[in-house]
Amino acid sequence: MRAAGTTPEPESSTRSGLTSLGETACRYQADEIRPEDLPMIAAEALAAGLDTPTLCELAGLPRNADARDIRDAFEQALSESGIELPDPGLARRHALRRLAARLINGEIAAADLATDDWWETEAETIEERSFVSLIPQCGCCIEYTLGLDQRTWAAELRIAAHALTSSPPIGPGC
Template sequence: MACRYQADEICPEDLPVIAAEALAAGLDSPTLCELAGWPRHADARDIRDAFEQALAESGIELPDPSLARRHALRRLAARLIDGETAPADLVTDDWWETEVETAAERSFVALIPQCECCIEYTLGLDQQTWTAQLRIAALALTSSPPIGPGC
């Protein structure tokens, strides 16, 4: 969760529920207990601060943001392969800004247009070929060796 949090994949309002689930799974810290009782509509900054404090109390370090983003890219590729996300949905985030380091990451990111209007402009009418290339690149990325500490 720390990695997904650092990659902005988790909304602050979901963190109290995540804290409660962590308690149920056996993780324990004073701030985690406190956060688990907070309402979803509490101030987002307070929720974030409490979550980060709970992680620190539990001995869990937040990963480097760029590493967390690279792990998020791999999760995105896996969701594409599993059919949980459509190729056109990949342009909803700024993946092209991700600091990639491997050839597999570069190949995958290079196929993601920067915005929705760029899909048609970049790909023309050959979206079927683009979709196939994107899936091949996603498979190569998810099959490549893991990066850094696991997230």
């Protein structure tokens, strides 16, 4: 047990960095992280105790470096750290869960869900399908496409979001 105010053990810090980098890989695969943000994420992973040659190289790249170079370095750094990029479909399903949680927490409005292509997500569980089925292609089409008024739609969407976030986790954690 460590005393309050002391730094964490290096092994614990490294595990935390690996977890963070693994989550970043999932969010990257779901297009939630822009390539220009990856050098700072790499620097944070280094500060957490991870240390691979390409992670150091990535952390030193400027935000305006060529996006392909950043992506290549990130994927190589993941490989050197023993982290696999998740399947894009699985990453997107994890992103759907995060989206549902953000809706429940009031971080986004229900109408904001219609601004992306979430309705195209290949949902596999009943909870995912229920949530995705309530996401229209555009915000102006809620009544037309779903046959619901705005208030009823928002309530049903929140119910589906709660069901999704309460359901068992899917696949490898992201």
